[in-house]
Amino acid sequence: MNLAVIGFGNAGGKIVDKLLEFERDTGRSLWRFALAVNSAEIDLERLEYVPRDHQILIGQTDQRVKGRGAGADPEVGASVAERDSHEIERALDGVPIHDIDGFLLVAGLGGGTGSGGAPVFGETLDELYEEPVYGLGVLPSADEGGRAAFNAARSLPSFTEATENLLLFDNDTWRKHGETVERGYDRTNWEIARRVVTLLAAGEIDGSRVSEAAMDSSDVKRTLSTGGVSTVAYASEELESSTKEEKGLLSRFTDGDQSNGEHADTTMKVHGLVRKAVQSRMTCPADLSSAERSLIVVSGPPEEVSQKGIRRARRWLEEETGSVEVLAGDDPREYADTLSVAVLLSNVTSVPRIDRLQDQGVEAKQNIEQQSATREDEISDLITDDGNELDPI
Structure with a gap:
């Protein structure tokens, strides 16, 4: 976008x-x-x-x-x-x-x-x-x-x-x-x-490679069009330089297409990162099943981004959210040192933190009102003598 x-x-x-x-x-x-x-x-x-x-x-x-x-x-x-x-x-x-x-x-x-x-x-x-x-x-x-x-x-x-x-x-x-x-x-x-x-930023033209499964702004906008509040999950994994060089060399001969011999480890790595993201800390913790729509963005070197892994992760998230409104795609970053996953969970309606915040807010409001009601009497008691014998100037 x-x-x-x-x-x-x-x-x-x-x-x-x-x-x-x-x-x-x-x-x-x-x-x-x-x-x-x-x-x-x-x-x-x-x-x-x-x-x-x-x-x-x-x-x-x-x-x-x-x-x-x-x-x-x-x-x-x-x-x-x-x-x-x-x-x-x-x-x-x-x-x-x-x-x-x-x-x-x-x-x-x-x-x-x-x-x-x-x-x-x-x-x-x-x-x-x-x-x-x-x-x-x-x-x-x-x-x-x-x-x-x-x-x-x-x-x-x-x-x-x-x-x-x-x-x-x-x-x-x-x-x-x-x-x-x-x-x-x-x-x-x-x-x-x-x-x-x-x-x-997924899908924007900025000099990075564009794949056939690239996420674009229309996908993000559709996911956000639900209204309400949303949360973002994220996970990343550092890549070893030797692994990147080896797979990068392989991708030159295969033109980046791993469909006929895609490595099982990249498939499991992508799938595992998506699961790790949503099962660890979200920007605001929420019940997965309460999300109306979801979107997965996998970002990293093209040779590390497994399309099979993305498809498997999308199916898993559909099961977890109970919704077929799950979009998934990649954002190739040829010189990236990490493989990262961002998951948008849109219009979540079960957010315990909001419930606690509202309870805190109500309690604070009551305290403020109570203090305000007694403050004038307390000030008067402070500045007036006990017998009320002194006349103010």
């Missing part, structure tokens, strides 16, 4: 930055336009790959913001996104509409600017353009506190409604014990980039 990607808020901007870095490092061709939108100037300063003239600071005239952020308040984030939407729209004049398949709107859902502003701007994009608007939302980890859970639980239905399909990434699933916050976010953003780029 060819996409215009927009990061909203601190997490959204950092993820877009990482997407651009990963695309550059792997020689992919996916992003036709990139934009970062934030209400905090200091967060924009940290970006390395989003061009400076594609960084938009919103809320500068809002007395609550003034370039210092939305203060983890999604109401403020939504307000400034709506008020300054014309500035963002002007920046989108540079989008090559004739050359994109859609938009990808990225945001963390636990803060203020992203959780409040991304759903608002998603609706704006939908009104302005005919191209689909996809979302990538990051759920906060439990240690980010009740306020973050409350924000995410409120933002999730709005963001889902404002996009064609919302890919979810759960920080709670990807936390590592003892890891610093900064290191943790940098690592998880790289994991997001690896999965999203591997999945969405």
